[in-house]
Amino acid sequence: MLLSPQAERNWEDLCAVLEDVLEEQSHRQLFALELGSGTGQHVIRFAQKMPFVTWQPSDITQESLDSIKAYVAATHAKTVLPPVHLDASEPWEKWADLSRSSCDVIVAINLLQYSSFKTAQGFFTGAGQILKQNGLLITHGVYAINGTITPSCNESLDAEIRKMNPEWGLPDIDVLRQLAYGNGMRLERMIEMEDYFKCLIFRKL
Numbered sequence: 001m002l003l004s005p006q007a008e009r010n011w012e013d014l015c016a017v018l019e020d021v022l023e024e025q026s027h028r029q030l031f032a033l034e035l036g037s038g039t040g041q042h043v044i045r046f047a048q049k050m051p052f053v054t055w056q057p058s059d060i061t062q063e064s065l066d067s068i069k070a071y072v073a074a075t076h077a078k079t080v081l082p083p084v085h086l087d088a089s090e091p092w093e094k095w096a097d098l099s100r101s102s103c104d105v106i107v108a109i110n111l112l113q114y115s116s117f118k119t120a121q122g123f124f125t126g127a128g129q130i131l132k133q134n135g136l137l138i139t140h141g142v143y144a145i146n147g148t149i150t151p152s153c154n155e156s157l158d159a160e161i162r163k164m165n166p167e168w169g170l171p172d173i174d175v176l177r178q179l180a181y182g183n184g185m186r187l188e189r190m191i192e193m194e195d196y197f198k199c200l201i202f203r204k205l
């Protein structure tokens with residue numbers, strides 16, 4: 001079981017956001033896909049707090065898939081499906097056999113700042129296809145706004161991430177909004193989290 005100290009710190013706030021956003025639909029069973037699930041720490045907490053959601057975790061690395069499996073087994077989470085390999089940069093037809101309009105919710109936590117523009121394009125194209133009408137896409141991360149990164153600690157974070165891979169870096173909210181719009185989704189809400197993180201809530205039109 002991998003352990004992310006950041007996931008241990010932010011899972012409670014993320015649960016609160018998801019519970020708030022999904023509350024109006026909590027009378028029915030929802031299907032949620034998580035992209036870039038990482039360790040699996042988030043999805044098992046989400047499952048504990050929101051039993052009305054069936055969760056499909058995913059990632060691109062075997063290490064993550066093994067860790068998610070271990071968390072699910074250790075917590076006996078009944079509403080979490082076995083994790084699947086899913087690369088958000090791939091065409092949606094390769095997204096683990098998920099069919100068009102099959103998801104009520106898609107969640108991606110700290111994925112886009114560690115992604116190239118091509119991956120972000122794949123991410124929004126895929127989400128636009130597999131979300132149901134009125135479905136929600138929720139991204140959590142640190143963002144640039146209209147080409148500007150503030151405060152200076154976020155500039156340093158951006159530089160650090162770009163050092164890992166020059167194609168990565170803090171994505172611009174306006175660029176994401178346009179990618180979403182081009183794929184049939186509207187940026188509906190921005191929720192401020194701790195340490196300049198934000199949750200962006202997109203709705204499929």
Ligand SMILES: C[S@@+](CC[C@H](N)C(=O)[O-])C[C@H]1O[C@@H](n2cnc3c(N)ncnc32)[C@H](O)[C@@H]1O
Nearest residue numbers: 004007036037038060061086087088089109110
């Ligand atoms: C920074 S980690 C975040 C993990 C977890 N969501 C969290 O917040 O603890 C980014 C995750 O995205 C995964 N990832 C990277 N590129 C991806 C891609 N193209 N498609 C799907 N997942 C990807 C990585 O393997 C990693 O687990």
